[in-house]
Amino acid sequence: MIIYADNAATTPMSEAAIRAMTPYLRECCGNPSSLYALGQAAREALDSARERIARCINAEPRSIIFTSGGSESDNQAILSAAANGKAKGKTHVITTSIEHHAVLHTAKKLQKQGFDVTYLPVGENGIVDINELEKAIRPDTCLVSVMTANNEIGTIQPVAQIGELCKERGVCFHTDAVQAVGHLPVDVAAQKIDMLSASAHKFHGPKGVGFLYAARGVKLVPLIEGGAQERNLRAGTENVAGIAAMAAALEESVANMHKNAKKLTRLRDKLIRGLSLIPHSALNGDAEKRLPSNVNFCFEGIEGESLLLLLDDKGISASSGSACTSGSLDPSHVLLAIGRPHAVAHGSLRLSLGEDANDEEVEYIISAVSEVVAYLRGFSPVWRDLNSGKGKFIL
Amino acid sequence: MALYSEKVMDHFRNPRNVGVIEDADGVGEVGNAKCGDIMKMYLKIEDGIITDAKFETFGCGSAIASSSMATELIKGRPVSEALQLTNKAVAEALDGLPAHKIHCSVLAEEAIKNALDDYYARHPDIAREE
Known part of the structure; x- marks a missing residue:
């Protein structure tokens, strides 16, 4: 199974956005600052995009x-x-x-x-x-x-x-x-x-x-x-094709917002419930005042990058706030700000669902994450120390 | 180019010598959880030869791969050779590590030296061969 669960990083372009973009890549290639018709058609695309985007945020x-x-x-x-x-x-x-x-x-x-x-x-x-x-x-x-x-x-x-x-x-x-x-x-x-x-x-x-x-x-x-x-x-020079696509994408997202949010919130909560069953794990961030697509967990005793690589092997694309994935020495400043200690923050996983997610995928993610976390804990000296009483569980 | 070489991914996905040696002759632990890497090495040594090596690692893909490769490089080798093991040798055996992951190979070298220090500390009668 291939599951893209990193929509907070970026999303695939919608059909509507691609359709809106393509005319401005070639046929309507004019510069919006040019006077001739081809340029003015590009100008109109910008004006229209600006109006439609403004409407989406009531501006x-x-x-x-x-x-x-x-x-x-x-x-x-x-x-x-x-x-x-x-x-x-x-x-x-x-x-x-x-x-x-x-x-x-x-x-x-x-x-x-x-x-x-x-x-x-x-x-x-x-x-x-x-x-x-x-x-x-x-x-x-x-x-x-x-x-x-x-x-x-x-x-x-x-x-x-x-x-x-x-x-x-x-x-x-x-x-x-x-x-x-x-x-x-x-x-x-x-x-x-x-x-x-x-x-x-x-x-x-x-x-x-x-x-x-x-x-x-x-x-x-x-x-x-x-x-x-x-x-x-x-x-x-304005990114005409990109701007036209942005307007189309936003209009579609706003039109489907309520429906998508309802669906994703249910799937998100199911994912949260499933991952909560992993011992010594915790949800990061508020359980209710959160984006419908966002799930972020810390798992004690493991490190996030190895978790991501093994999930990738299982077809799941996700991200982590571990230092190793950021290229810096410190784990996510956000996880530290909500009071997670460094060692725990290194073991974080962010899953951000797309609107096409379904129950089967959520169930697959729960079982894959549970399996990989247990596997990595199996040879983690941190986990050994926590279990032998040498270290203290935080989560 | 992928982040890691095929060899790193192989040793990460199928780590060699994972586990604990209950009656180890030397145990070394380096790194700290705050930085996101801890390596623990267990060595069994007989007549100056490392007859078995096992590891436990909390860390990223390259930390796990470096631990795995380091144990492979010293298993069956004399202690004197293991003492000469460098992080560079570990990284080279893995077909290289990304620049910001070199520290993983350093940890592997240090974990082995740490375990050998422990071995010598437990056996004050044995002269250190360096």
Whole structure:
């Protein structure tokens, strides 16, 4: 059985997205900045995509700018809010300890430029405490950046409450909604979001394209200098085919969102129940306030990379927060932030289901993971020590 | 190119000499769970020859493969030769390791040396051959 269970990393393109893309690869190859008909047809594709994408998140079309994806959008949002703040003498930024590196590394960059950054902790369930956020806001705070849903443990943050609070306090609110757009209802007006980042390949669009929403009145600073594309906010010939595909993918995802979420939530909970039967294992993140597709577990006594490789041999593609899979020495900062000790965080597994998942696949995953975890524990000195009483079980 | 060579994958999928030697003459343990790698080596030594070697490893694919290969390289060999085993030899026998995984072969070398240290500590009458 072949099961792709890493949809939080990327998703396959939908038929609708591929269909929407292909005309702009060859027949309608014009540059949207050109005057002739072929160029103007490409321009129309951009305009149409902008309108349709805006509708999906209840925004005005002019508030959407196309980018290369989530990381670029995060960088531009944060650096813009910082520049706007600095112009008013406000150099304090608030974010969380579980953000994507596109946010965290940009925040670190700001610190080097003299900004003061508060990294809010999260509870054991991986959710930001709104009261902690309220206490962290200062008169010189220029930005609050909190992700809508976490990419590793799938936890959903109280975005509407944060938006409300930021509006009251006059602070710009950015949310990295890369994991949420197309999967959870997003309404920038109702949730009082000033800036939002999204990436097409997380909702069955192509890789290398995304968008940044910036509410009217939020001044953006371009990261790329050049032509006048995207109202001078993002130079470079637009990725017309990618943008057309992104719009088609998003419309389809939003149209099927309710149905997919219902189906995936049931399968997710079945997977969680099945994996919970593995001794000394634990679900990471909140059991309910989480993405319908996301399951993340820690298994004591084993290391994540070897688990992934053996699951791959069984046809299952998944990911882990172990250090070995990240190329760094430390395991996932998200798992550490929710209080998992290093040794336990190394033994993590993230499964993110696709909309085509079914019961049979979930049952296969449960049995494959149970088998591989037991096998690896069979020759793990850590597991031996835990069982002999030399070490202490944490989970 | 795949992350690992065929040989690494072979030793990872079918690790040789997995397990425990209850009456081992030398036991070595290196690494720590915080960093995500622990190797434990058990050696049986008779008349200066390593007659059996077994390992237990908590770690990534290359850590398991390095442990497996290291035990293969020293099994049946004199202690004096095992003391000369380098991480480079382990990595080469595996047809190379990715740069950020070289430390796995280092751990394998250290685990064996650690087990041999234990062997000498238990047998103060035996002169160390280096």
